[in-house]
Amino acid sequence: MSLQGWYPLVLARDIAPGTSAGTRVEGKEFVAWRDDKGAPHVWEDRCPHRGMKMSFGFVRGDHIACLYHGWQYDTAGQCRYIPAHPDLDVPKTIKVPTFGVAESGGIVWGTFDAESEGAAPSPDLSGDITPLRTVFADCPAALLVERIPLTPLDGITPDVKATAERVIEIGLGDVTLIAGVQPVAEREAALHIVATGSPSADQLKRLAHWAEQLRRDAEQAATNEKIAEIAA
Amino acid sequence: MKRESVIFTFTGTIVPDSFIAFARHRAARLDLPLALLASDDNSVAVAVDGQADLVDAFDMACSLGPHDCIVLDVERAPASPALFESRNERMGQ
Numbered sequence: 001m002s003l004q005g006w007y008p009l010v011l012a013r014d015i016a017p018g019t020s021a022g023t024r025v026e027g028k029e030f031v032a033w034r035d036d037k038g039a040p041h042v043w044e045d046r047c048p049h050r051g052m053k054m055s056f057g058f059v060r061g062d063h064i065a066c067l068y069h070g071w072q073y074d075t076a077g078q079c080r081y082i083p084a085h086p087d088l089d090v091p092k093t094i095k096v097p098t099f100g101v102a103e104s105g106g107i108v109w110g111t112f113d114a115e116s117e118g119a120a121p122s123p124d125l126s127g128d129i130t131p132l133r134t135v136f137a138d139c140p141a142a143l144l145v146e147r148i149p150l151t152p153l154d155g156i157t158p159d160v161k162a163t164a165e166r167v168i169e170i171g172l173g174d175v176t177l178i179a180g181v182q183p184v185a186e187r188e189a190a191l192h193i194v195a196t197g198s199p200s201a202d203q204l205k206r207l208a209h210w211a212e213q214l215r216r217d218a219e220q221a222a223t224n225e226k227i228a229e230i231a232a
Numbered sequence: 233m234k235r236e237s238v239i240f241t242f243t244g245t246i247v248p249d250s251f252i253a254f255a256r257h258r259a260a261r262l263d264l265p266l267a268l269l270a271s272d273d274n275s276v277a278v279a280v281d282g283q284a285d286l287v288d289a290f291d292m293a294c295s296l297g298p299h300d301c302i303v304l305d306v307e308r309a310p311a312s313p314a315l316f317e318s319r320n321e322r323m324g325q
Contacts, residue, residue, distance in 0.1 A: 087233045088283060088285045094263075
C-alpha cells in the first residue's frame with residue numbers, strides 16, 4: 001500500500017531533544033527522532049549496514065548512531081562515521097531513506113510520498129494546545145474512530161467531526177479535543193490526542209481516563225467482530 | 233585511505249545471473265566500480281577498485297553470496313588500475 005498525505009506519528013511532547021521513537025504506518029516501520037537543536041526527523045527504521053532498527057540507536061548532537069555497530073548518520077540520513085573504520089571516507093551510497101516531517105498542533109507528522117513533501121501538513125493549528133495522550137488500540141483505525149461517539153464522558157456524548165485527512169475534532173462539553181488518527185497496521189491504530197485551550201489538571205485526568213475507556217471499548221468491539229466473523 | 237584494485241574469483245556452486253546481480257548490488261552500495269571479467273557455473277571473476285576497507289567489505293559480502301549460491305573459495309589478486317582509470321578520471325580521483 002502506498003502512503004499518501006501526512007500521517008500523525010507521535011505527540012511532540014513525547015519525543016524530547018536527543019531521543020528517538022519507533023513507529024509504524026500501515027505496517028511499515030519508521031523512526032521519529034529529534035536532534036539536540038529540537039528539529040524532528042522521520043526516517044526508515046533500518047540501518048543500511050545490518051538492518052538494526054535506528055529507533056534503538058542513540059542520538060548524539062545532530063547525529064543518530066546505530067545501536068549495533070555505532071554507524072553514525074547526519075540529519076540528511078548520510079552515514080558520516082563508521083567506528084570500525086575511522087579513516088574511511090564513507091561513500092555517499094550509505095544513506096538511510098528520509099521523509100518529510102512537520103510539527104503542527106502538538107503532533108509530529110510524517111509524509112512518505114514525494115508529492116506531499118513541502119505541502120502544508122494537517123492540521124494547521126496555531127492556537128493554544130495542551131497535549132493529552134496517545135492511545136494505542138488493537139483494532140482498525142476506522143473502528144477506533146467509529147467508537148468515539150459511543151463512549152460518553154460523564155453522560156456527554158462526544159461530537160465527532162473529521163476536519164482534515166486523519167484529523168478529527170471531538171467535542172466533549174466545554175472541552176474540544178483534536179486527534180490525529182494513525183493507521184499503525186491493518187488491525188492496530190493510534191490516536192494522538194491534544195486538547196484545545198488549557199484544561200485544568202482535573203479535566204485532563206478525566207479526559208485521559210475517557211481515552212483509556214475508548215481504547216478498551218474499541219478493542220472489545222474488534223474482538224466481538226472477529227468472533228462474529230469466525231462464527232459466520 | 234589507501235586504494236586498491238583487486239580481482240576476486242569466487243568459486244563454488246554458482247548461479248551466475250544471481251551472483252552477478254548480487255555482486256553488482258553490493259558494489260553499488262559500497263560505491264565501488266565493478267568490472268565483470270568471467271563467469272560460469274562454478275565461478276565468477278570480477279574486479280573492483282576503491283578504498284581498501286570498502287574492498288574488504290565487498291569481499292566479505294560476496295563470500296556469503298546470494299541465497300541460491302554457495303561460495304567455497306575466494307581468490308584475491310591485484311588488478312590493473314587501468315581497468316578503472318576512465319571512471320576515476322571522471323570522478324576526479
